[in-house]
Amino acid sequence: MNMQTGRVIVPGKAAGLALVSDRPIGFLGGVDPDTGIITEPGHPLEGQCIAGRVLVFPTGKGSTVGSYTLYRLAMAGLAPAAIINARSEPIVAVGALLGNIPMLDRVDLTTLVSGARVSIDGECIRYE
Amino acid sequence: MRLTREEESMLSGDEGPAVRRAMQIVVTLGRVYEAERLLPVSSVQVAGVSYRNLGDAGLSFVRDWAAEGARVRVPTTLNPAGMDLQDWERMGISPAFAAKQHEVVQAYAAMGIETTCTCTPYYVGNVPTLGAHLAWSESSAVCYANAVLGARTNREGGPSALASAICGRTADYGLHRDDARRATHRVLVRCPVRAPHEFAALGYEIGRRVVDGVPWFSGIDLPPADGPSNEATSDRLKLLGAALASSGAVALYHVEGVTPEARQDTSLCPPDASVIIIDSLAPAIAALNGPDTEIDLVVLGCPHASLSELRAVADVLHGQRLRSALWVTTSRAVRDRALEHGDVQRIEAAGGQVVADGCVIVAPMRELGYHTLATNSAKMACYALPHAGLRVRFGSTEQCLTAALAGQWPDA
Numbered sequence: 406m407n408m409q410t411g412r413v414i415v416p417g418k419a420a421g422l423a424l425v426s427d428r429p430i431g432f433l434g435g436v437d438p439d440t441g442i443i444t445e446p447g448h449p450l451e452g453q454c455i456a457g458r459v460l461v462f463p464t465g466k467g468s469t470v471g472s473y474t475l476y477r478l479a480m481a482g483l484a485p486a487a488i489i490n491a492r493s494e495p496i497v498a499v500g501a502l503l504g505n506i507p508m509l510d511r512v513d514l515t516t517l518v519s520g521a522r523v524s525i526d527g528e529c530i531r532y533e
Numbered sequence: 534m535r536l537t538r539e540e541e542s543m544l545s546g547d548e549g550p551a552v553r554r555a556m557q558i559v560v561t562l563g564r565v566y567e568a569e570r571l572l573p574v575s576s577v578q579v580a581g582v583s584y585r586n587l588g589d590a591g592l593s594f595v596r597d598w599a600a601e602g603a604r605v606r607v608p609t610t611l612n613p614a615g616m617d618l619q620d621w622e623r624m625g626i627s628p629a630f631a632a633k634q635h636e637v638v639q640a641y642a643a644m645g646i647e648t649t650c651t652c653t654p655y656y657v658g659n660v661p662t663l664g665a666h667l668a669w670s671e672s673s674a675v676c677y678a679n680a681v682l683g684a685r686t687n688r689e690g691g692p693s694a695l696a697s698a699i700c701g702r703t704a705d706y707g708l709h710r711d712d713a714r715r716a717t718h719r720v721l722v723r724c725p726v727r728a729p730h731e732f733a734a735l736g737y738e739i740g741r742r743v744v745d746g747v748p749w750f751s752g753i754d755l756p757p758a759d760g761p762s763n764e765a766t767s768d769r770l771k772l773l774g775a776a777l778a779s780s781g782a783v784a785l786y787h788v789e790g791v792t793p794e795a796r797q798d799t800s801l802c803p804p805d806a807s808v809i810i811i812d813s814l815a816p817a818i819a820a821l822n823g824p825d826t827e828i829d830l831v832v833l834g835c836p837h838a839s840l841s842e843l844r845a846v847a848d849v850l851h852g853q854r855l856r857s858a859l860w861v862t863t864s865r866a867v868r869d870r871a872l873e874h875g876d877v878q879r880i881e882a883a884g885g886q887v888v889a890d891g892c893v894i895v896a897p898m899r900e901l902g903y904h905t906l907a908t909n910s911a912k913m914a915c916y917a918l919p920h921a922g923l924r925v926r927f928g929s930t931e932q933c934l935t936a937a938l939a940g941q942w943p944d945a
Contacts, residue, residue: 414565438590469690470581470591471668477590493565499692502561503554503594509563 406471408498409512410528411489414498417507420524421486421533424458425517431467432474432500435465441483460485461514465497487525489514534563534706535570540917543700551603551699558696563704572666572705576608577698579646580670581691583895584633584717595695599643602810605698607813610659612671613837613892614650614722623886624860625901646698650890651864652769653771653837655682658866663793666709668697672784673836673912676774680768681758683793685709688784708785714794716749716787716802718742720809726753730929731814732769733911736776738817742809745782751789751804758791764841766791774837776911796880821914821927828926829903831937832893832917834862835910840870843887847876849934850883856940858903859885863894885937894920907936 426449430436435445441456456478465471475497478484484504488497493510501508507525516532517523523532536544544556551879559571585667587595615634616626628632649657650669661667661684669675670689678684687707689697697703707713718739726735739748758766770788777783787795787802794801833846838861846861861880863871868889871877877887893906893913898921906923908914909930917923926932926942935943 414561433588438588457942465842468586470587472692473581473591473594473691475588476594480593487823494695495562495565498561498565499690499696502557503692514937 407516408505409530409531411509411512411530412444413528414493414510415501415506415508416527417487417505418464418526419459419487419507420522421457423517423519423521423523424450424460425514425519426462428462429464429466430462431465432471432496433468435467436447436474436478438474439481442516444490455485456483457486459489459525461489461517463491463514464486465494469496471496472500472503475506476503479504479506489517489530534560534568540571541700549602551598551601554601555603555696555699556702558693559700559702559704562693563706563820566704566706568704568706570705571702572709573701574607574668574697574703575665576661576667577605577693577694578610578612578659578669578671578674579641579691579698580612582612582637582641582650583892584630584637585615585897586821586895587637592633592640595640596640598780599640603699604645606701607698608659609646609698610654611638611648611650612645613652613895614638614890615896617888618650618890618893620679620889624888624896626889626897627900630897633771644699649864649866651837652892653839653941654862656837656839657681660912666703668694668703670694672778673771673775675784676778676786676791677771679708680774680787681770681791687840688726688782706880714785714801716806717746717749718748718809719802719806720748720750720811722752722811724811724813726751726814727771728929729769730909730927732773733776733909734814734817734821735811736773737780737821737911737915738811740777740779740781740783743781743783745784747785747787748777748783749787749789749795749806753788753791755788755791757796758788758793764839772910779912779915802887818927820927821911821925823924823926825905825924825926826942828857828936828940828942829905830858830860830923831907832860832862832931833909833930835893835908835913838863838867840867841878843867843871843880844874845930847879849931850885851879852882853938855884855937857937859937860888860893861885862888865889872939893917896921898923907942909933
């Protein structure tokens with residue numbers, strides 16, 4: 406079991422299987438708000454569903470109204486269980502806050518792999 | 534972060550759930566950027582207005598927040614919508630889109646926001662003073678407020694700007710602080726820059742090079758900028774800033790001897806700023822131009838036209854007949870004033886449309902059947918293809934109007 410600490414952006418506890426991207430994610434136009442599936446053509450996670458996963462990606466990108474996509478996913482029960490970024494920016498930070506999705510940043514993402522079981526408690530991340 | 538007693542109380546929900554949510558957003562962003570305190574804002578400009586961008590997710594969020602009791606506590610205006618709110622049918626907008634667009638504007642109106650939909654709020658009475666703290670989101674308006682007016686705002690997102698409007702605060706980081714307002718690059722302009730589209734081309738070139746830096750321009754010959762009342766200077770700087778903010782992510786620039794902070798303090802450009810020399814605008818103009826010669830639609834007024842820009846278009850078109858479609862986009866208030874002067878009538882008699890409230894970049898253009906566009910705005914030229922699927926010719930206002938009259942780009 407590995408352990409890291411990050412910086413808390415939205416506090417909370419969560420657990421789930423990691424879904425890891427080495428590329429930024431844009432939520433407006435990049436994620437279907439009705440299914441939670443990543444739709445951006447050519448994105449490494451294209452076709453994958455983020456619902457219930459611990460979503461790991463470097464940072465957000467794209468339109469700032471992408472925050473509302475995260476809120477809508479949360480209202481529909483399709484939000485990620487938690488979000489881990491290398492560097493937080495306002496789109497994802499505000500979206501995670503509105504959707505009450507636990508979120509950390511300043512994490513070294515290189516040892517996190519898709520499918521690994523991850524749990525988050527405050528600033529602490531434990532993973533396989 | 535240190536909060537005042539009043540801010541603590543707002544954050545803990547004493548003023549209701551809507552204010553608590555707004556404070557949570559502002560405080561979370563303060564935490565992300567390690568701000569030490571919040572600042573009161575004197576006005577807010579909210580992006581996320583076109584239904585095409587906001588979508589049902591955004592619409593339902595704005596509605597929910599309004600139902601929770603969200604009301605703005607500082608003067609707040611909206612970004613352009615996806616259509617003219619009154620005359621959308623003439624643009625070719627579908628009734629289904631129009632209905633959704635009206636719902637968005639009504640949801641914002643329920644929060645007490647002025648439903649002026651414009652990227653140039655400074656032409657319609659929202660003119661911040663030197664040093665005022667703001668939360669504006671439209672990137673060209675942010676650049677104008679910081680550079681031309683010497684006010685202070687970061688490039689806010691739609692949600693964070695709305696939160697600031699509801700709690701009256703923003704976090705003290707970035708361009709609110711003196712350090713971030715120092716120039717990173719000194720741009721030595723050694724060729725003439727006079728016509729509006731030349732300012733746009735200069736902004737395009739420099740935005741690409743400095744990305745999110747703060748350029749300091751030397752060698753631009755303009756009368757001092759004292760806000761929107763000096764329209765010849767103001768209109769040019771508006772196009773410069775809009776281009777800087779779209780080819781790059783510039784939120785502040787200085788023009789030696791022209792913009793207010795540069796006039797106050799030349800030490801804002803430190804000796805170690807990187808130097809960029811501009812000898813010619815031809816490469817930038819070429820980079821903004823595609824090969825198309827047939828022009829379906831000419832768009833002027835990006836950012837939204839001032840009264841003098843509308844007047845200049847009317848003067849050229851007076852008594853003539855257009856072959857291409859022409860949209861001159863502007864705010865409702867400026868359109869109303871131009872209507873009193875007869876300028877709207879002269880443009881529309883030639884076959885053009887003075888579109889209020891709306892913007893091509895956020896309109897549902899793919900539904901309207903246009904393929905090629907001509908413009909004098911580098912911002913429009915950058916965004917037309919990725920955002921609206923339109924291929925672009927870029928040139929002077931005169932070239933654009935010649936194209937509108939002939940249906941063809943003039944050098945073809």
